[in-house]
Amino acid sequence: MWKFLLPFAAFVALVVLFAFGLNPNRDIHALPSPLIGKPAPEFALSNVIDPSTIVSNAALKGQVYVVNVWGTWCAECRVEHEALLAISQQHVVPIIGIDWSVDHGLDKREKAKQWLERLGNPYSQVAFDKEGRTAIDFGVYAAPETFLVDRQGNVIFKHISGMTQEVWEKEFLPRIAAAGKGGT
Amino acid sequence: MSRGSHARLLALALAAALAGFGGACAETPAADLDDHSQLQNPELQVRFEHIAKELRCLQCQNESIADSNADLARDLRRQVREMLVAGKSDDAIFSFMTDRYGEFVRFAPPLSPKTALIWGAPFFMLLLGAAIIYRVVRQRSRMSLDE
Numbered sequence: 066m067w068k069f070l071l072p073f074a075a076f077v078a079l080v081v082l083f084a085f086g087l088n089p090n091r092d093i094h095a096l097p098s099p100l101i102g103k104p105a106p107e108f109a110l111s112n113v114i115d116p117s118t119i120v121s122n123a124a125l126k127g128q129v130y131v132v133n134v135w136g137t138w139c140a141e142c143r144v145e146h147e148a149l150l151a152i153s154q155q156h157v158v159p160i161i162g163i164d165w166s167v168d169h170g171l172d173k174r175e176k177a178k179q180w181l182e183r184l185g186n187p188y189s190q191v192a193f194d195k196e197g198r199t200a201i202d203f204g205v206y207a208a209p210e211t212f213l214v215d216r217q218g219n220v221i222f223k224h225i226s227g228m229t230q231e232v233w234e235k236e237f238l239p240r241i242a243a244a245g246k247g248g249t
Numbered sequence: 250m251s252r253g254s255h256a257r258l259l260a261l262a263l264a265a266a267l268a269g270f271g272g273a274c275a276e277t278p279a280a281d282l283d284d285h286s287q288l289q290n291p292e293l294q295v296r297f298e299h300i301a302k303e304l305r306c307l308q309c310q311n312e313s314i315a316d317s318n319a320d321l322a323r324d325l326r327r328q329v330r331e332m333l334v335a336g337k338s339d340d341a342i343f344s345f346m347t348d349r350y351g352e353f354v355r356f357a358p359p360l361s362p363k364t365a366l367i368w369g370a371p372f373f374m375l376l377l378g379a380a381i382i383y384r385v386v387r388q389r390s391r392m393s394l395d396e
Contacts, residue, residue: 096307099351167320197324204349206307206321 098204098223105132105214106202110192113164113177120192122161122214129158129244131237132212133188133228134200136165137176139208145227146184152233153187158241162188165200165208213237215244293333300329300342305354313356 100106109121122132133149135142153160164177174193181191194200203212213222222240224232288294301315308319314326325346332342343355352358360368 096351096353099348167324197320198328200321201324201328201349204351206350 096206096225098220100204100212100220101223102219102221104218105212105220106199108163108192108194108199108202110163110194110199111174113162113174113181113191113193114186116174116193120161120190122218125159125161125214126218127216129216129241130214131158131160132163132203132214133160133209134163134165134194134203134205134211135209136167137173137180138167139165141227142209143184145209145229146187148228148230148233149187150185151230152228153189157238159189160187162191163199163203164191164193165197165205166193166195167197169196171195213240213244288330288333296339297326297329297333300333300339301326303343303356304329304346305356307350307354 105122107121107123109119109123112118112120122130135145149160164174166173166177174195177191177193181188192199200208203210207225209227211224211228212220215221221244222236224236288297298315302313304314304325306312306314306317306319306322306325308321309317312319312322314322314329328345329342332345337345346354352364358364358367
């Protein structure tokens with residue numbers, strides 16, 4: 066009896082393992098964020114468009130908002146830009162951009178500004194993370210990454226890699242609706 | 250000079266060259282990969298090197314932040330250095346990293362219910378193998394006795 070059951074059990078176990086492990090829809094580089102359910106890291110950075118002003122998420126408490134971490138050096142960010150522009154046209158929630166500057170040069174702010182002037186600006190505000198510290202606080206390891214923050218200021222979702230209309234409709238809109246959209 | 254002493258001299262020169270080359274190799278990484286020089290306090294430098302080797306560079310996933318040239322690894326090295334100089338403990342630095350990047354950022358995650366499978370699997374496999382060998386050997390010795 067055991068002689069037949071054991072190989073069969075092993076076979077079933079392997080099938081289950083492969084069904085999870087070889088799933089083509091699974092991104093093997095995507096990691097679960099420890100930030101989910103925790104307060105969004107606070108930041109107060111200078112504005113890319115107008116360096117004399119500060120972009121801070123403390124001012125956004127009580128609202129649902131999106132944080133999009135991008136960089137002018139990042140090709141995938143260029144790809145997702147059209148989608149972000151289209152999404153921003155819907156005016157669902159504010160989209161805060163964080164320009165993740167990896168080589169810490171002040172001239173990179175100008176580069177980010179030019180990028181937005183040339184391609185259009187989907188962000189309600191854009192922060193200049195000159196030293197990459199806010200990116201570290203958010204646990205960003207591969208731009209672009211997009212976070213959804215609820216009215217209590219907690220991160221409720223994180224999307225790694227480019228934003229698309231499909232991801233927005235499937236992952237973000239339902240969560241925004243559940244979170245009560247924002248300041249009433 | 251005899252042939253033997255020539256050979257000995259050559260061997261010595263070779264050994265010296267190799268030793269010099271090896272020494273140079275061992276020195277380069279920390280200084281070469283980084284924009285910053287070594288930490289002034291040698292004790293902190295030792296701790297820095299230990300921590301940097303223990304942290305995964307998430308941009309390249311199989312390299313430590315000590316080995317990686319990625320921008321993020323460089324920024325994380327800066328972070329570790331700053332925390333060391335500020336007098337933070339190794340544990341505080343590791344939890345700073347895992348709070349942001351998750352357990353995956355550590356090459357050797359601490360033993361916890363979640364990681365018990367990772368740590369336990371090799372021992373389980375070893376026991377399983379031993380049990381199988383035990384059974385096979387016993388069966389065979391019984392067979393040979395029966396003959």
